[in-house]
Amino acid sequence: xxxxxxxxxxxxxxxxxxxxxxxxxxxxxxxxxxxxxxxxxxxxxxxxxxxxxxxxxxxxxxxxxxxxxxxxxxxxxxxxxxxxxxxxxxxxxxxxxxxxxxxxxxxxxxxxxxxxxxxxxxxxxxxxxxxxxxxxxxxxxxxxxxxxxxxxxxxxxxxxxxxxxxxxxxxxxxxxxxxxxxxxxxxxxxxxxxxxxxxxxxxxxxxxxxxxxxxxxxxxxxxxxxxxxxxxxxxxxxxxxxxxxxxxxxxxxxxxxxxxxxxxxxxxxxxxxxxxxxxxxxxxxxxxxxxxxxxxxxxxxxxxxxxxxxxxxxxxxxxxxxxxxxxxxxxxxxxxxx
Amino acid sequence: xxxxxxxxxxxxxxxxxxxxxxxxxxxxxxxxxxxxxxxxxxxxxxxxxxxxxxxxxxxxxxxxxxxxxxxxxxxxxxxxxxxxxxxxxxxxxxxxxxxxxxxxxxxxxxxxxxxxxxxxxxxxxxxxxxxxxxxxxxxxxxxxxxxxxxxxxxxxxxxxxxxxxxxxxxxxxxxxxxxxxxxxxxxxxxxxxxxxxxxxxxxxxxxxxxxxxxxxxxxxxxxxxxxxxxxxxxxxxxxxxxxxxxxxxxxxxxxxxxxxxxxxxxxxxxxxxxxxxxxxxxxxxxxxxxxxxxxxxxxxxxxxxxxxxxxxxxxxxxxxxxxxxxxxxxxxxxxxxxxxxxxx
Numbered sequence: 001x002x003x004x005x006x007x008x009x010x011x012x013x014x015x016x017x018x019x020x021x022x023x024x025x026x027x028x029x030x031x032x033x034x035x036x037x038x039x040x041x042x043x044x045x046x047x048x049x050x051x052x053x054x055x056x057x058x059x060x061x062x063x064x065x066x067x068x069x070x071x072x073x074x075x076x077x078x079x080x081x082x083x084x085x086x087x088x089x090x091x092x093x094x095x096x097x098x099x100x101x102x103x104x105x106x107x108x109x110x111x112x113x114x115x116x117x118x119x120x121x122x123x124x125x126x127x128x129x130x131x132x133x134x135x136x137x138x139x140x141x142x143x144x145x146x147x148x149x150x151x152x153x154x155x156x157x158x159x160x161x162x163x164x165x166x167x168x169x170x171x172x173x174x175x176x177x178x179x180x181x182x183x184x185x186x187x188x189x190x191x192x193x194x195x196x197x198x199x200x201x202x203x204x205x206x207x208x209x210x211x212x213x214x215x216x217x218x219x220x221x222x223x224x225x226x227x228x229x230x231x232x233x234x235x236x237x238x239x240x241x242x243x244x245x246x247x248x249x250x251x252x253x254x255x256x257x258x259x260x261x262x263x264x265x266x267x268x269x270x271x272x273x274x275x276x277x278x279x280x281x282x283x284x285x286x287x288x289x290x291x292x293x294x295x296x297x298x299x300x301x302x303x304x305x306x307x308x309x310x311x312x313x314x315x316x317x318x319x320x321x322x323x324x325x326x327x328x329x330x331x332x333x334x335x336x337x338x
Numbered sequence: 339x340x341x342x343x344x345x346x347x348x349x350x351x352x353x354x355x356x357x358x359x360x361x362x363x364x365x366x367x368x369x370x371x372x373x374x375x376x377x378x379x380x381x382x383x384x385x386x387x388x389x390x391x392x393x394x395x396x397x398x399x400x401x402x403x404x405x406x407x408x409x410x411x412x413x414x415x416x417x418x419x420x421x422x423x424x425x426x427x428x429x430x431x432x433x434x435x436x437x438x439x440x441x442x443x444x445x446x447x448x449x450x451x452x453x454x455x456x457x458x459x460x461x462x463x464x465x466x467x468x469x470x471x472x473x474x475x476x477x478x479x480x481x482x483x484x485x486x487x488x489x490x491x492x493x494x495x496x497x498x499x500x501x502x503x504x505x506x507x508x509x510x511x512x513x514x515x516x517x518x519x520x521x522x523x524x525x526x527x528x529x530x531x532x533x534x535x536x537x538x539x540x541x542x543x544x545x546x547x548x549x550x551x552x553x554x555x556x557x558x559x560x561x562x563x564x565x566x567x568x569x570x571x572x573x574x575x576x577x578x579x580x581x582x583x584x585x586x587x588x589x590x591x592x593x594x595x596x597x598x599x600x601x602x603x604x605x606x607x608x609x610x611x612x613x614x615x616x617x618x619x620x621x622x623x624x625x626x627x628x629x630x631x632x633x634x635x636x637x638x639x640x641x642x643x644x645x646x647x648x649x650x651x652x653x654x655x656x657x658x659x660x661x662x663x664x665x666x667x668x669x670x671x672x673x674x675x676x677x678x679x680x681x682x
Contacts, residue, residue, distance in 0.1 A: 187564070259570075274537075
């Protein structure tokens with residue numbers, strides 16, 4: 001099956017007075033139709049920038065400086081604003097962290113949903129209203145025919161996030177980008193929203209790119225997961241493999257640092273230091289100053305994603321001929337180097 | 339002075355009501371009634387020396403209010419806080435109060451808001467020492483600040499810098515150094531890691547455990563994250579709408595959750611080790627604390643609720659090594675389930 005979304009060697013730069021910062025550096029991945037791809041990483045790893053680049057909402061001074069993004073085989077990263085606007089909402093839906101800022105406080109939720117439906121689909125006002133009520137019912141809002149005329153402030157946080165999900169689903173998009181959709185919510189509500197996202201993705205065949213810092217959410221929801229560090233993907237693969245059998249030292253450290261109920265440990269394993277700032281990314285592998293298994297090659301040469309048993313990891317430990325400086329991984333796709 | 343064996347802090351029947359009524363004019367003209375928010379309503383617990391008690395619950399359950407009441411940041415509406423045998427409300431003498439204050443400190447959630455951006459780190463860390471007049475000599479003070487910074491994993495030279503030069507995790511280390519500077523016995527930690535990334539969270543949790551062992555500290559740990567709580571605490575209290583619904587040893591609580599709310603919370607947390615487990619569907623949301631339901635406040639969301647739950651508010655009573663406020667458990671109509679996954 002051909003991928004729904006292809007991101008090829010994406011590079012995002014921010015021009016600042018103190019020079020150019022590379023926020024996303026040579027990131028490539030695919031999303032298959034109906035698949036849930038989790039994107040995890042710590043703050044500043046570039047997860048959200050990847051998401052906003054795909055929906056074309058990157059704010060200046062940020063700009064796509066290289067690579068391409070293809071939706072259903074068609075390039076979308078260089079479309080003019082007006083054409084991108086038609087794709088956004090129609091083909092790609094978005095859910096953001098804070099449901100209050102995603103909704104206009106001055107309009108009823110019904111008006112906002114109906115407007116979105118009519119922008120993208122040729123429906124009459126009454127048909128659009130009918131569809132809006134159906135959508136609200138589908139995302140689990142009780143008495144939707146009454147609630148549709150309420151304002152955002154009349155809903156609780158969890159209910160607002162359901163409304164935002166309904167908004168994202170209006171035009172039946174084939175891809176939803178969910179950027180930290182449950183971070184602002186309490187655990188019991190978070191569980192409801194995760195279950196809802198999973199069910200809707202399955203029912204509508206919608207692919208979801210789920211961006212979060214919470215590995216637990218990914219473990220419960222995603223099919224595959226991409227782990228990001230300092231603007232690059234360090235490991236990508238099936239979610240259970242990445243969690244239980246991580247191949248990149250950063251992923252190993254990250255998994256070990258997550259406390260878990262029912263696991264008795266005196267100490268959590270910790271990664272010393274912190275993620276480098278964008279203006280001070282070390283040469284070679286960006287993780288090398290913190291890596292417990294660093295060797296010479298890591299400090300000079302940057303690793304591309306290399307195949308391991310079941311995942312791909314950007315780590316020289318998985319080079320076909322370990323520590324031979326000129327070994328060419330063969331399948332690397334014209335990497336853009338800084 | 340009476341001291342219970344090993345108990346450092348005893349809180350009994352603590353309550354804090356906030357008056358959130360509309361302004362006087364509206365009350366007179368619109369006949370709007372007075373509105374009282376019962377943020378904390380009758381909370382009692384004890385913390386023994388050297389242990390970590392955690393309070394968990396969702397937003398608005400009153401866990402942070404309890405922390406602030408203990409530290410004296412709010413005056414309680416009712417109830418008492420007894421620290422090392424002394425009732426804090428009974429202290430009238432200012433110097434005696436100051437001496438008491440030195441013995442407990444607080445760490446806050448947001449390391450960006452809790453450090454003064456215009457002060458150098460060395461002044462931030464030295465402030466408790468100065469205000470309690472613990473070290474008069476300037477050289478000795480500088481040495482002590484250097485030691486404190488080393489203790490929390492920073493270098494003494496970092497004292498020259500300002501807070502903005504540090505990352506979130508390092509700032510939280512500065513907060514901890516400041517809290518430790520007056521040699522306290524008891525730390526109240528209000529969500530100390532929830533603003534941090536997981537790998538940094540692991541560093542801070544390890545640091546807190548190390549410091550506890552080295553200095554014999556006692557912690558009250560406030561968090562909404564059950565996994566963090568299960569890792570750090572000796573005992574755990576679960577709060578719902580201003581009350582403790584269950585309190586037990588960490589192991590007991592996680593292996594054999596009694597209260598339906600505790601069970602619901604435990605099945606709701608996404609956990610990397612337990613993906614694919616059967617979830618108890620979580621119904622409903624936390625009710626409006628201004629109009630809590632009558633009887634047991636959890637009854638509208640409880641799958642086991644009966645008539646008694648809608649009428650009579652359950653008291654927190656001991657039950658086989660734990661304390662739980664639930665009619666269903668005490669009257670025996672809720673089956674007790676031991677988590678198979680965790681006992682293995």
